[in-house]
Amino acid sequence: MSLSIVAALAEAKAALFASDSAALDARLLLCHILDCPPAYLHTWPDKTLSLAQQQAYFELIAQRRDGHPVAHLLGYRDFWTLRLAVNNTTLIPRPETELLVEQALALPLPEQASVLDLGTGTGAIALALASERPGWQLTGVDRIPAAVTLATANQQAHQIPNVTFMHSDWFSAVESQRFDLIVSNPPYVEDNSEYLIQGDVVFEPRSALTAGHDGMDDIRQICAAARDYLSENGVIMFEHGFNQAAAVADCLQTHGYRQIRHFNDLANLPRVTSAIR
Ligand SMILES: C[S@@+](CC[C@H](N)C(=O)[O-])C[C@H]1O[C@@H](n2cnc3c(N)ncnc32)[C@H](O)[C@@H]1O
Structure with a gap:
């Protein structure tokens, strides 16, 4: 017919x-x-x-x-200026993560800055930053080997040379090196959040989403460890839940970071926080 x-x-x-x-x-x-x-x-x-x-x-x-996400059916999602391959091993990049990219690009970093992206997933943040700043050297890590494979495929598809992706449980495989900037969109959803049974997240792995009863387990872990990997005046920057800004600031303060700043999304909610070592 x-x-x-x-x-x-x-x-x-x-x-x-x-x-x-x-x-x-x-x-x-x-x-x-x-x-x-x-x-x-x-x-x-x-x-x-x-x-x-x-x-x-x-x-x-x-x-x-x-209920399958459109991005999984198409096999890609557009993020920043890049079309990125996606699959069910990690998070589908979200438009709100572009706020973190914008704020990272606005930092007064050296022209040849070294930058670490913790929990890189599809490589979205690392690839966006690397594509905008060819002089920066990016490292993207993920605990899920298949996500590292996906990020590497995205890098090859866009021929972005200044990124290295590797398998690492946060800093476990990162050489003792000092970075000018550490960025992360880590898992930050509460284990029992209602959000986990709605929409696209049902088809995304819990390993990319949840972080303990208050969603803060990974942010706490990263805050504690990151100081040893940041250069003097190095910057740390997180994406987090709209209701987690105060908890993230507390955590950063506890670990001696200074100049804590929050950045609001288009709905005027604080979704990104940065601080200086
Ligand atoms: C919220 S997703 C973010 C993915 C990507 N950065 C983005 O913004 O679209 C979190 C990512 O962190 C990774 N992850 C979770 N625990 C990790 C750990 N202990 N070490 C490294 N990566 C981890 C997950 O596999 C997932 O890819």
């Missing part, structure tokens, strides 16, 4: 009625199947899908209806 673009989109939207992003998801997935830019769908609403395209499209729509 022939099915036009406009009819396929209508059918998909109806199937995804439970999602608040049904229309967008339907368009993104159809562009993926037709290998076309979004404007094509508007320009050629009456073009018909082949049977194979219809079948592939409605298989994706069924998976989306079952």
